[in-house]
Amino acid sequence: MKQIEVVAAIIHDDEGRIFATQRGCGDMKDGWEFPGGKMEPGESPEEALKREIWEELETRIVIEQLVQTVEYDYPKFHLKMHCFWCHIESGRLTLKEHEASRWLSKNQFDCVDWLPADRIVVEKIKEQARRHKNMAAIHSKDTKPEMIVRRGLWKRGFRYRLNSPKLPGHPDLVLRKYRTCVFVNGCFWHGHHVEVKSEKGEVKSERGEVKSSECCKIPRTNREFWVAKIRRNQERDTEEQKRLAEMGWHCITVWECELKPSKREDTLTSLAYTLNRIWLKDHAVVGQPYPDFEEEGANYLKAAEE
Numbered sequence: 001m002k003q004i005e006v007v008a009a010i011i012h013d014d015e016g017r018i019f020a021t022q023r024g025c026g027d028m029k030d031g032w033e034f035p036g037g038k039m040e041p042g043e044s045p046e047e048a049l050k051r052e053i054w055e056e057l058e059t060r061i062v063i064e065q066l067v068q069t070v071e072y073d074y075p076k077f078h079l080k081m082h083c084f085w086c087h088i089e090s091g092r093l094t095l096k097e098h099e100a101s102r103w104l105s106k107n108q109f110d111c112v113d114w115l116p117a118d119r120i121v122v123e124k125i126k127e128q129a130r131r132h133k134n135m136a137a138i139h140s141k142d143t144k145p146e147m148i149v150r151r152g153l154w155k156r157g158f159r160y161r162l163n164s165p166k167l168p169g170h171p172d173l174v175l176r177k178y179r180t181c182v183f184v185n186g187c188f189w190h191g192h193h194v195e196v197k198s199e200k201g202e203v204k205s206e207r208g209e210v211k212s213s214e215c216c217k218i219p220r221t222n223r224e225f226w227v228a229k230i231r232r233n234q235e236r237d238t239e240e241q242k243r244l245a246e247m248g249w250h251c252i253t254v255w256e257c258e259l260k261p262s263k264r265e266d267t268l269t270s271l272a273y274t275l276n277r278i279w280l281k282d283h284a285v286v287g288q289p290y291p292d293f294e295e296e297g298a299n300y301l302k303a304a305e306e
Contacts, residue, residue, distance in 0.1 A: 002077040007049040008036035008118070009086045010067055010125070011093075017103040018125070020112055021056075024099035027076075032112040034083060034121065035098070045082040056098070059091030068124050072117040083121050128221065145256045146172050146184040152268035158275065167249070169240030178275045179282065180250040183237070187215040187256045190237060191230040194218070215257040250278055 011019040011034075021035045037052035039045065046063050053061050064085040072079045095101055102112065106129055109122050150173065153160065160173040160182075167174065171181035185192070193213035210227050212218045218226050241251040252274060258267040 004077050005039050005080045006036055007039060007045045008034040008081055008083045009049055009053050009061060010034055010083055011086045017105050020102050020104055021098040022100040028115055031115040033115045033118045049084060056096055058094045060089040061086040062089045068121055070117050070120050079117050081117055145259045148259050149184050149254055156272045168243040178278050180252060180275060180278060181244055183253045185253055185255055190233050192216050192255050
């Protein structure tokens, strides 16, 4: 079967819409696709895409990142298509080879008849949009794990302040009496038991991927982005807690997985025990050793025994 390698531009605007074009000729006339075309010998995918968009649309684009490489068997050929996120640098998207075009919002992706290979890319974009929506819905404050810790400590008689803006990292709970800051961390966002950095670089599995953990599953989609994000969060956590320690604060991290129903009471009891130990240590009376006088030395004790 004939092999064809092409590139395609997923051009988006500031409103989150994507640009689609309709074929004007050929076997797949009237089908909708992402603009692009065949790679020429010696061209990189990025070079080919910039050239094709200029030839087809008289527009200069900025290529952001690879979205997906799709392979699809059409009746007469096997297609390999490299698809990139792009935005317009200059130009007006003038149609020179296509019969129509549309800017499609997220809820309009299915309003046109996509070609089969392009449909695969559209589903990928829709999946990423759903994931982004789910991630955006996660609150950074008053999360369920944080509420569990707050209620558990309050029940045990501890009082605290929330999200102190004056301290590095804005700790979730600040207990001034105990000179302690408590961070309630989500396992995914802070990479619990995930090592993404070591002295020699990334810690990888035999397959060459950063290792996930039982409570932090790194998505395979856009994996490099998530690894970099988790790494930044871990580095920021370390730096903020180091600064707090220099200011004389104790730092305690409570992980989301430690607040599951089967572990919750043990975790909260251990947290209360640690806080009490810190208070007792800070308020312990340091006794002075009893002075050793000469007349109360060994001879005195021996005489007493006699």
